Amino acid sequence: MHRPPVLHVAALLLFTGFSLTEAVEIKVHDNNNKTCIYAILSVNFTVVYEGNGTMENTTFTLPNSLSSNGSVCGDNKSAPLLKMNFGPGHSLSLNFSHSAGIFRGDVLTFTYNTSDTNLFPGAKNTSVKQVAVDSLMEAAPLNTVYTCRSAKAIASKEVIMVFYDVGLQALVENGTISKNESICKADMSTTMSPLTTWTASTMTPTKPPPPPIPSVGNYTLKNGSETCLLANMGLQLNLTYVEDNQTRLINIDSNSTASGYCGDQDATLVLEDMKTTIIFHFIVEQSKFFLKEVKANISLVVNGSTIPLQFNNSSLKYWQTSIGSSYMCHKEQRLRVTDQMVINTFNVWIQPFELKSGTFSRAEECSLDDDSILIPIIVGAALAVLIVIVVIAYVIGRRKSYAGYQTL
Numbered sequence: 001m002h003r004p005p006v007l008h009v010a011a012l013l014l015f016t017g018f019s020l021t022e023a024v025e026i027k028v029h030d031n032n033n034k035t036c037i038y039a040i041l042s043v044n045f046t047v048v049y050e051g052n053g054t055m056e057n058t059t060f061t062l063p064n065s066l067s068s069n070g071s072v073c074g075d076n077k078s079a080p081l082l083k084m085n086f087g088p089g090h091s092l093s094l095n096f097s098h099s100a101g102i103f104r105g106d107v108l109t110f111t112y113n114t115s116d117t118n119l120f121p122g123a124k125n126t127s128v129k130q131v132a133v134d135s136l137m138e139a140a141p142l143n144t145v146y147t148c149r150s151a152k153a154i155a156s157k158e159v160i161m162v163f164y165d166v167g168l169q170a171l172v173e174n175g176t177i178s179k180n181e182s183i184c185k186a187d188m189s190t191t192m193s194p195l196t197t198w199t200a201s202t203m204t205p206t207k208p209p210p211p212p213i214p215s216v217g218n219y220t221l222k223n224g225s226e227t228c229l230l231a232n233m234g235l236q237l238n239l240t241y242v243e244d245n246q247t248r249l250i251n252i253d254s255n256s257t258a259s260g261y262c263g264d265q266d267a268t269l270v271l272e273d274m275k276t277t278i279i280f281h282f283i284v285e286q287s288k289f290f291l292k293e294v295k296a297n298i299s300l301v302v303n304g305s306t307i308p309l310q311f312n313n314s315s316l317k318y319w320q321t322s323i324g325s326s327y328m329c330h331k332e333q334r335l336r337v338t339d340q341m342v343i344n345t346f347n348v349w350i351q352p353f354e355l356k357s358g359t360f361s362r363a364e365e366c367s368l369d370d371d372s373i374l375i376p377i378i379v380g381a382a383l384a385v386l387i388v389i390v391v392i393a394y395v396i397g398r399r400k401s402y403a404g405y406q407t408l
């Protein structure tokens, strides 16, 4: 008989820097009671569901009490599968692919049961739902633990999952969890930056020069093979860190990876670079779309230590545009998200809904840009009126003088 893999939620954490209170640690065991998959992770879930007439949202974290029934150790025929079951019928699972000495996360599936009144109070249309997304983890060499302490957000229509303090090893050899870490890209930059940025500037109290205007990133989301969201923009964050009351300008890398979700009534764009994850949530209301919500997770380096910051505002109304059009604004705009975080945007051209053949539709320009067009128009119109007045005055004047000459 095949014995189901056994789960251990251990109190002792193998890796440093993980928050003890929140991280969940799991070991899946094989038939010989040897560890074959190791995982440690923290996940914050936000799920939007239908309540009594309104959309409700619920937030919860991955709980400590999990079972790993349904996990598969994997071998050269079957893919390893980590399945974490919790509560009445919820689960988070990740299967791994492996080849040529590396392993990587393949498909991450979150299954949730809206009948659970603890997590989904007052839910209508109770059912078991599922979201599946690609690539939680980057490729890592076999016999290493992939670690990613930085937060990574994965958004779909109804679910946002924020993963942090993640450690994963599939195909553990001889049941011994590796001591070698494969550090994710996001962590590398945060641990490197203190060396480069702080050695020089500690000498002089002068502020570092402001960064240049951010370069414009062209971000694209696809629904299958069809482009469903286009966003060209340069982004800069203006953060006020309350501890030292200093403001900092951070440019978003124009090479940030874009992911997210396109729907008829709402769309989500997730941009991630080394230090920052920003989620833009657009919704449609009365045949207009606008930016309703911004969430950001930022690793800020202060005096050599990395401080994770979170900002969130879900009652915004920026970039309002008729559905079927795109929104354009060349001028710099300052979008206030919270008192501590403002996004400065440059050369925005965005369309989250109703793209025709994968390209931007007619653009509605921002009022700032309108002004710049309007001013020459007003000046031109005023000049034209002036010229007409001068001509009339001249004609009248000539008539008078002509009449005067005749009487002579």
Ligand SMILES: *[C@@H]1O[C@H](CO)[C@@H](O)[C@H](O)[C@H]1NC(C)=O
Pocket (backbone or CB within 6 Å): 033
């Ligand atoms: C499996 O190993 C753990 C220790 O790693 C031990 O506590 C447990 O009793 C073992 N279970 C079986 C069924 O051998």
Ligand SMILES: *[C@@H]1O[C@H](CO)[C@@H](O)[C@H](O)[C@H]1NC(C)=O
Pocket (backbone or CB within 6 Å): 043, 044, 061, 151, 162, 164, 297, 310
């Ligand atoms: C996750 O949620 C917990 C508690 O709700 C919060 O303290 C923590 O800051 C959150 N972390 C992230 C990365 O969102």
Ligand SMILES: *[C@@H]1O[C@H](CO)[C@@H](O)[C@H](O)[C@H]1NC(C)=O
Pocket (backbone or CB within 6 Å): 052, 053
């Ligand atoms: C749903 O809302 C309506 C009115 O808002 C109220 O009359 C009704 O009792 C509510 N039903 C439940 C199950 O809460």
Ligand SMILES: *[C@@H]1O[C@H](CO)[C@@H](O)[C@H](O)[C@H]1NC(C)=O
Pocket (backbone or CB within 6 Å): 055, 056, 057, 293, 314, 315
């Ligand atoms: C989520 O719920 C909170 C509190 O109930 C509310 O303030 C917020 O607007 C909701 N967000 C969304 C996207 O519905």
Ligand SMILES: *[C@@H]1O[C@H](CO)[C@@H](O)[C@H](O)[C@H]1NC(C)=O
Pocket (backbone or CB within 6 Å): 004, 067, 069
């Ligand atoms: C999970 O496995 C345990 C024993 O290994 C068993 O008691 C339990 O019923 C299983 N749960 C499910 C949902 O299969």
Ligand SMILES: *[C@@H]1O[C@H](CO)[C@@H](O)[C@H](O)[C@H]1NC(C)=O
Pocket (backbone or CB within 6 Å): 075, 076, 077
């Ligand atoms: C698959 O693994 C088994 C042992 O688990 C080994 O005997 C066999 O040679 C492997 N096959 C390939 C194609 O690597």
Ligand SMILES: *[C@@H]1O[C@H](CO)[C@@H](O)[C@H](O)[C@H]1NC(C)=O
Pocket (backbone or CB within 6 Å): 088, 089, 090, 113, 114, 115, 116, 117, 128
């Ligand atoms: C969903 O939750 C309800 C209520 O807790 C429970 O009765 C039901 O069995 C759950 N469904 C699944 C598939 O686990």
Ligand SMILES: *[C@@H]1O[C@H](CO)[C@@H](O)[C@H](O)[C@H]1NC(C)=O
Pocket (backbone or CB within 6 Å): 079, 095, 096, 097, 098, 106, 107, 109
């Ligand atoms: C992972 O699971 C998905 C569906 O759940 C499947 O399409 C995919 O092929 C699996 N990956 C591997 C490596 O087996």
Ligand SMILES: *[C@@H]1O[C@H](CO)[C@@H](O)[C@H](O)[C@H]1NC(C)=O
Pocket (backbone or CB within 6 Å): 143, 173, 174, 176
């Ligand atoms: C696993 O055991 C084999 C044989 O004992 C050994 O050659 C190999 O190096 C071990 N691998 C690890 C990762 O410890």
Ligand SMILES: *[C@@H]1O[C@H](CO)[C@@H](O)[C@H](O)[C@H]1NC(C)=O
Pocket (backbone or CB within 6 Å): 217, 218, 232, 349
């Ligand atoms: C981004 O798109 C604009 C037009 O919308 C184009 O001029 C620019 O070259 C593009 N940039 C890149 C890096 O593709």
Ligand SMILES: *[C@@H]1O[C@H](CO)[C@@H](O)[C@H](O)[C@H]1NC(C)=O
Pocket (backbone or CB within 6 Å): 238, 239, 240, 247, 249, 334, 342, 344
């Ligand atoms: C950044 O924010 C501070 C305080 O809100 C403000 O004084 C400053 O002008 C802003 N700078 C830029 C470049 O947006």
Ligand SMILES: *[C@@H]1O[C@H](CO)[C@@H](O)[C@H](O)[C@H]1NC(C)=O
Pocket (backbone or CB within 6 Å): 215, 253, 254, 255
């Ligand atoms: C973006 O990536 C391209 C190619 O990978 C590289 O040439 C370019 O320098 C990168 N730009 C930034 C701002 O990192």
